[in-house]
Amino acid sequence: MTELAEGKKAPAFTMKASGGREVSSAALKGRPYLLYFYPKANTPGCTKQACGVQEALPQLGKLGLEVIGVSPDPIPPIDKFAQKFGLEFPLASDEDHKVAEAYGVWVEKSMYGKTYMGMERSSFLVGADGKIVRIWRKVKPEAHAAQVLEAAAAL
Template sequence: MIETGQAAPLFTLQANNEQTISLSQYRGKNVVLYFYPKDMTPGCTTEACDFRDYHPMFAELDTVVLGISPDSVKSHDKFIAKHELPFVLLADPEHEVAEAYGVWVLKKMYGREYMGIERSTFVIDKEGNIAKVWPKVKVKGHVQEVLQFIKEELQS
């Protein structure tokens, strides 16, 4: 997994609303890059709605929120519409970006092993470096913790 202090791996991915988004276009802003396993699942919906509810506070801190999962753009469009998400979701169906960030991992559930996203969040500072990493995220209280970190550590 990418560590604090390293340059954030650059990427360009398809996003909702037929947009193409590059990480480099956000240089000069803080970026919360969160990886999640699947649209419309309970934990992922809770996490996305928490980011939605706190979105104005992130915006006040000059911070952009980007979500990434292996789901399709079409799936993201439905997820955004259903839950009125005010931020961009990026499609990483080949999990290239997830692999670059070290969050595409072997998972186990009900005795079955498979590759998938380890729910993780990265805060990228205005210079494009990793300021903080949260691996193996537990959803409850996570968004507030990310917001607090940005308030305390990245505001000058």
């Protein structure tokens, strides 16, 4: 597992995203962004989190912050999720978990005594210089948008 820390350079990425888009760290060069990882599109916690971010999008936009959600889902369910909830920011597909592994969020989880690999709900606020400004691990979906707004305002 990669151990990322605040102040370190954020790992590079390029992924396909909702609405036929592609997102990449290269395209975001010189601009701050939030990369948030969520386990699965269209599930209760992920919906709460995404809708909270969508609601905060106008304020985040005023702060010049780009937002990208990342899950291991393929594009078709991601597109459905984005359309169903009117999510305007890109939701990226990391089916091979390469980006999640680079950020150390593809982790062993357990449910009902069974262990499996999955996405840890985590967020990374990256400054315009490409360095990680803030890391949130095991994010609470309800509080996420407010935490990001507060941290982004301080950029």
